[in-house]
Amino acid sequence: MNYNHNLKPSEVRNLIRKGQLNQQTSGLCGGYAQGNLVVLPQNLAYDFLLFTQRNPKTCPVLEVTNMGSTEFVKSAPNSNLTLDIPKYRLYENGELTGEYEDIQSLWRMDFVSFLLGCSFTFESALIEEGINIRHIENGSNVPMYITSIECEPAGVFSGPVVVSMRPIPSHQLVEVVKITSRYPNVHGAPIHIGDPSMIGINNINKPDFGDSVEIKENEVPVFWACGVTPQAVAMNIKPEIMITHAPGHMFITDIKNHQLSIV
């Protein structure tokens, strides 16, 4: 069944909640922003929030719940973040210990949930402006790399910046920087253009996460701060418990992509 058309975010969340939709969310609810989920116990919430403040390009925060709340009240009124994502991941002491279709049985009243911006938003903007995105054309996952750039540490959280890479034809570089600059809440402008070795990437054909893509003759690799960073950093400290969405299975918000553009 194809749910891509005409359904509102609240309707798609409702299908997910009822277990009637459990696919990846890429392409669903065109025009609406999707977000990364990170759930942590309250005793780590201050350090993590400070980490996001100090690393806004890797960790653009769309919303933070009150402790124990399961609703993103601003980004998705009447949502239930324990039910409205098709697939969740549970990490215990830094190890992935399971995937879940809902996290009701795992819920604790000391949980704080973070909704972080996702590059789907700026990719939509790029495509609308006629810029091709290789991994979308390929139907594969974006290639991601651990860099030699360190995040600004905050409390117990520290680690390297993870980037995503998209090959861009030279003549479109300026336009790509301009367009993505307008979306600081979904990673914003690139953090590097060109030579991968300058940011500690030794083999562009071997991404640390996701799938490799071809870089053609006239193209330059362009790197953006990636939403995998906060998860990697959080996992790095092996928290007793952390829950996230499963890759590609995002939280669909009521926020229109254009609302995340700053000009």
Place this chain on the structure above:
Amino acid sequence: MNYNHNLKPSEVRNLIRKGQLNQQTSGLCGGYAQGNLVVLPQNLAYDFLLFTQRNPKTCPVLEVTNMGSTEFVKSAPNSNLTLDIPKYRLYENGELTGEYEDIQSLWRMDFVSFLLGCSFTFESALIEEGINIRHIENGSNVPMYITSIECEPAGVFSGPVVVSMRPIPSHQLVEVVKITSRYPNVHGAPIHIGDPSMIGINNINKPDFGDSVEIKENEVPVFWACGVTPQAVAMNIKPEIMITHAPGHMFITDIKNHQLSIV
């Protein structure tokens, strides 16, 4: 003595530190951003940081120190925030109990310090574009008003949005919105243009803080979220202790104003 010219921020901070400069900081270190200071005990820091995340227009955070640290390491390397502001205010249980030229004797290792963006930055940008700012022409303080708009609450923090007002000629309104939109870290675009009563201001000639300014025949009042908001909100909950800069006596950073522009 006129220190306005050619001194770097670090040099001016050093003069302040030595007690050789104790005036208001408006006009000092042209081209560099100045910031508001809020110092709170760690037990309030999470709620306050969450408040700033939920209210980015009133509370644009430039930097948050590690607990106990007296240095804004990113915004002003080698600074000492207990010495480098000409005048501080101490609030105890919500009451102003004193003004200090330094706060070394008050310092506690559980303090967390927040540096918040200040409208001086966007005023510089407006002036450079040929837009006159009435209260600067007058040599008076900007008029500020408590509005009927509520901040998004976070933990123990809640309260009304405080706005600053600048009269702008009708033909410059578009330009003013465009220019200030580029500076989201120093309050950004206006939150209201025109009729003051729509945001709960009943007498535009009686500001709640600062000085009244004339609105001329061809001018429209334009309202921006104001950095007094976080202080007012923090004071509202009568914290055991809170330290801020004294009005007009700001923390001078090494950040160039143009670095705070997003395009």
